[in-house]
Amino acid sequence: MSLYCGTFFRRKSFGCYRLLSTYVTKARYLFELKEDDEACRKAQQTGLFYLFHDLDPLLQESGHRYLVPRLSRAELEGLLGKFGQDSQRIEDSVLVGCSNEQEAWFALDLGLKSASSVRASLPKSEMEAELGGSFVKLRQALLQLNSVDSSLLFTAQALLRWHDGHQFCSKSGQPTQKNMAGSKRVCPSNNIIYYPQMAPVVITLVSDGARCLLARQSSFPRGLYSALAGFCDIGERVEEAVHREVAEEVGLEVENIQYSASQHWPFPNSSLMIACHATVKPGHTEIQVNLKELEAAAWFSLDEVATALRRKGSFAQQQREASPLLLPPKLAVAHHMIKEWVEKQSRSSLAA
Template sequence: MRHAEQVTFGGHGLDRAAHLRGSSEAQQELRAQPGARCILVWRGKPAVTASGQTELRLLRVSLDDAVLAGSEMLVFLGRESDGAPIFAADISYWQPDGQDLSALGQFTDPSEQQHPNLPDGHAFAELRRMMTRLSTHEAELAATAKAILGWHHTHGFCACCGARSAVAQAGWQRGCPSCGAQHFPRTDPVVIMLITHGDSVLLGRSPGWPEGMFSLLAGFVEPGETVEAAVRREVMEEASVPVGEVSYLASQPWPFPSSLMLGCRGEALSREIRMDPTEIEDALWLSRSEMMQVFAGEHVQIKPARKGAIAHFLLENWLADRLD
């Protein structure tokens, strides 16, 4: 697909320098470099320049900054374009006093939290809300940091024997000192489907989404299943629409919390929808002209998929006839 890697979080060629992860000496040298920097994540929210500016940038602090005093782990992300080592740290131990936390975990979290040790004009903000205002390099760093730190937060114990595991490989592995098992960061493959029939596209919505919001159908790939089979199964389960030919279009890391979205195109063999209410809340066919109204904000009922998500990206390229 043309422009496939222009999707948000599509990457900017971060030098991950994976060959340096297993050497404690190399990691010590990297941390001691004067230009070494660290980005901060609090409860999954990266620290950025405050909202109100056109383009946001991740905050970078030195490794001896006071804000890192309570952090127990640094994850080595790689090297930036100037060769400087870049790390990520989770400071979710911090408890903000007198700040609004009621929106944490909601579909759209508009709140921002200011740490007393952060420079003026910086705050922790929800990544989904600001992802389109980050450069490709900043977005790649933010997605990588959020995903890997989120994995550590939920995988502190060995899945084989239950003992507490230890961080290894500069944060890219956990090892069990009790049984010797090794554990690696989790990535869950998810198919998301641009299902078309003639000049129409199939959309659906999940319970709890904002009113009027529709998107492409999606679902997790199951063990022992190909991507093509997952596309056909998910569409059949959710809308009872049979799908014929399936082709791959583009992928998107989606760190909410640990998915890799596999964007595919499928040709429906029927337009009849028999929706499963346990899977989705609603499903419908929308013509190309109607979808253009949606993107223009002129449709009376339907709002577009979230800008920055691969669903929005695929639909936008479908409208522009840029899928091949």
């Protein structure tokens, strides 16, 4: 195999060369690590490790941003040794990605409570002192992380949480075993395989052609409005879930459902957010808020939404300034949809 401008050439069985892009090579490598425990164990020798403590990632403050440190195998073994743990503990880690050069990345939680003494939760503050960083709640750190780091940490946290919650087979009650990469767990007594799961959620930005509908739950920060979101029911198509959720939450019927984007969202569990735009039937714009689900919902004009999008400063700052409308952070798919709607409306009002 030779490396050429980030692209691999691989000999095919019938003798000619086929071009494999860096992306394809990476995808095939990750697939191999998930399927082959020995290959994954080998990758742990040269890989890098993200650390967590009870699902909080290790971060280092740098000005107004957070950096995400990664430990080499030698550094991790040194740390474990200081806390009386041997390197076997490294096999609890889960695979979260790899570099273009096939350096595998893993996440390891050293703070989860476990009945076993070999899997003891290591003391948080002593580890922080040793590592020169802090284990920070991911939700709190969201706005100070870049999008690449946050996406990796979202995946890592979701996978670690899933393993923590699936230690036992729901049929036999026996302990399940993780494969080396952490892409599944198996019950040795009946061979049932458990795979990490995400719950599909539809999130819909409803428009009446001139305004868009935004809503808030009582748990949202003061002033924050977002698009309508809801978990898909079992057996439902995405379109059906969009129709039902909008009807349930604001009492409206929608049409012209258009897919926009998707996002993995780890809070409070792992959801696959499926973002769609939709319109209401002409003349049918009267909102009837379901107060069991929402605190308020309202139509907002292009001007109101565009002004809120342009506003700079943190949530806390905007709340202090009593901004009339706060929107979800850039990292959330809801922000992306609202921005997309503003751009489309602005283009059509210019063209008119």
